[in-house]
Amino acid sequence: MHIYFMRHGHSIADIENKIESLYDSALTETGVEQAKEASVYFKLKGIVFDEILSSPLLRAKETAEIIGNAQKITPTELNSLKEVDRGILCGMNKKEADDLYPRSEFKNFTDLYPQESGENTYDVRSRSYKAINEVMKRKTNHILVVSHGAILNEIMLSLLSMPSLINEKHGYMFSFDDCEYMHLMRNINSEKLALIEKRVARRD
Incomplete structure (x- = not known):
């Protein structure tokens, strides 16, 4: 089984300098072009997906649909692939959020976002x-998973049994650029996972 965990393309919130999270912004023109480039990249590499799984949030959904259209696949939405819920910070200007709610030096695993909103680290x-x-229980062999940076990071950390990133200061992080993916190969007989590559889906 080959699984490609990919982050969506450039979104409007990136231009607005907003905390994206569950703020449902669409792709920018750049993001649309990135997704189209990704679809061409996969075609040139001879990578044909059996199915595409996507977060239902617009930026991921649009990315998945553009690639899916090129491969004649209708993406399947999974709520578990949504971005991390940052509560009342969703859609807030980043500087305004830092001014109103300064980050503490240490954030507990059980701590929620301001005003007891959003998800904590355990969630x-x-x-x-x-x-x-x-994802792993799917019966297909080549799967593209289109999601978001923070939850993709947590998925990778979970797979590797590594500590979560706390308050962006403590722990570990896998960074995902626009339309960047991590390709994992799973041996279903041994449950062995191998990291094949991590790269942006675009032509060199």
Whole structure:
């Protein structure tokens, strides 16, 4: 089984300098072109997906649909692939959020976002395991998973049994650029996972 975990393309929130999270912004023109480039890249590489799984949030959904259209696949939406819920910070200007809600030096695993909103670290880790389970139980051989940076990072950390990133200061992080993916190969007989490559889906 070959699984490609990919982040969506450039979105409007990137231009607005907003905390994206569950703020449902669409792709920019650049993001649309990135997704189209990704679809060409996969075609040139001879990578044909059996199915595409996507977060229902617009930026991921649009990315998945553009690639899906090129491969004549209708993406399947999974709520477990949504971005990390940052509560009342969703859609807030980043500077305004930092001014109104300064980050503490240490954030507990059980701490929610300001005004007791959003998901805590345990919630996110739990959801990442659910996403992994939903992906791994698919019966197809080549799967593209289109999601978001923070939850994809947590999925990778969960797969590797590594600590979660806390308050962007403590722990580990896998960074995903626009339309960047991590290709994992799973041996279903041994449950062995091998990292094949990590790169942006575009022609060199």
